[in-house]
Amino acid sequence: MAKLTKQRSRKAGLPPGTLIHIGEKKATEVRIRVVDYDETHFQEVETKVLEECFSFKAKPSVTWINIDGIHEIDVLEKLGDCYGIHRLVLEDILNTDHRPKMEDYGDYIYTVLKMISFDEETESIAVEQISLILGSNFVISFQEREGAVFDQLRERIRKGNGRIRKMGADYLAYSLLDAIVDHYFIVLERLGEKIEFLEEEIVTQPGRDTLQILHHLKGEMLSFRKSVWPLREAIVRLERGGYSLIQESTQIYLRDVYDHTIQVIDTIETFREMLSGMLDIYLSSISNKTNEVMKVLTVIATIFMPLTFLAGVYGMNFKFMPELEKQWGYPAVLLIMLGVCIFMFVYFKRKKWL
Numbered sequence: 612m613a614k615l616t617k618q619r620s621r622k623a624g625l626p627p628g629t630l631i632h633i634g635e636k637k638a639t640e641v642r643i644r645v646v647d648y649d650e651t652h653f654q655e656v657e658t659k660v661l662e663e664c665f666s667f668k669a670k671p672s673v674t675w676i677n678i679d680g681i682h683e684i685d686v687l688e689k690l691g692d693c694y695g696i697h698r699l700v701l702e703d704i705l706n707t708d709h710r711p712k713m714e715d716y717g718d719y720i721y722t723v724l725k726m727i728s729f730d731e732e733t734e735s736i737a738v739e740q741i742s743l744i745l746g747s748n749f750v751i752s753f754q755e756r757e758g759a760v761f762d763q764l765r766e767r768i769r770k771g772n773g774r775i776r777k778m779g780a781d782y783l784a785y786s787l788l789d790a791i792v793d794h795y796f797i798v799l800e801r802l803g804e805k806i807e808f809l810e811e812e813i814v815t816q817p818g819r820d821t822l823q824i825l826h827h828l829k830g831e832m833l834s835f836r837k838s839v840w841p842l843r844e845a846i847v848r849l850e851r852g853g854y855s856l857i858q859e860s861t862q863i864y865l866r867d868v869y870d871h872t873i874q875v876i877d878t879i880e881t882f883r884e885m886l887s888g889m890l891d892i893y894l895s896s897i898s899n900k901t902n903e904v905m906k907v908l909t910v911i912a913t914i915f916m917p918l919t920f921l922a923g924v925y926g927m928n929f930k931f932m933p934e935l936e937k938q939w940g941y942p943a944v945l946l947i948m949l950g951v952c953i954f955m956f957v958y959f960k961r962k963k964w965l
Contacts, residue, residue, distance in 0.1 A: 634707030
């Protein structure tokens with residue numbers, strides 16, 4: 612967070628629309644992929660030269676331009692000049708710390724949302740900003756790094772499965788939103804497994820490592836909530852805004868995305884409440900564990916109290932003590948001590964203190 616704040620300070624005093632990349636550089640080079648299609652034809656191109664994408668602008672078919680890696684400002688400037696994208700939008704694309712939102716610029720609709728994935732190596736979530744620009748016959752998506760979330764959508768377009776080849780650019784934008792939101796459920800499933808395992812560990816074997824994992828998960832869920840909660844408002848605006856770029860037939864599908872978003876938010880809140888409750892369970896488990904230890908120590912100390920008394924009495928160095936001259940005095944005292952131990956042990960057992 613401190614590193615990101617330091618990067619944001621570079622923009623202090625600069626005029627609006629100044630293009631500076633703010634965030635971590637997650638791709639070594641920019642990858643540009645273009646998919647152009649309609650009901651009868653399909654064309655897919657991958658290029659490193661942005662100018663090759665400009666020829667698709669005049670085509671009546673639907674064009675999807677996906678850019679992996681947003682750190683090269685020249686690429687964004689050229690694309691913005693070709694498609695008439697406002698510099699404030701380009702500035703927002705370069706700033707990877709934006710909350711999810713939707714803005715209408717007349718000729719196009721700009722949407723920001725977060726892609727969330729689960730890193731199996733670090734067992735934590737990774738948050739990436741996705742920017743979508745919906746035009747009359749094109750969709751431009753910007754990703755911080757290359758990912759596989761949209762691969763199934765590309766395969767559907769290639770094979771012509773479903774209705775996507777028959778629909779317009781607004782349906783493509785919906786499909787991208789739907790793919791991202793559906794991926795949230797996969798991440799929630801992995802987090803749910805970790806929470807379930809942690810819950811069992813807290814009850815059976817609570818420890819310092821358990822507490823660290825618990826606090827880590829609470830931070831993960833807070834980051835997840837921050838990334839998803841504002842998306843609900845953005846999708847509501849898309850679904851109910853009555854924009855000319857979004858057909859009425861597509862609004863039905865946007866309602867489905869909204870429902871999925873609500874389910875994700877409800878699940879996040881449930882997990883957060885579970886983690887908060889697990890912290891109380893952890894403290895109770897530690898307290899119970901401490902009480903068990905103290906109970907055992909107290910029982911041991913109680914058993915040794917009469918033994919210590921007997922040893923203290925016969926440890927006094929008085930000359931005239933009648934039992935000191937007895938031949939069986941020492942074994943008798945040991946037997947008395949043993950009897951006291953057995954009696955107290957049986958007594959504690961019957962009281963269920965042991």
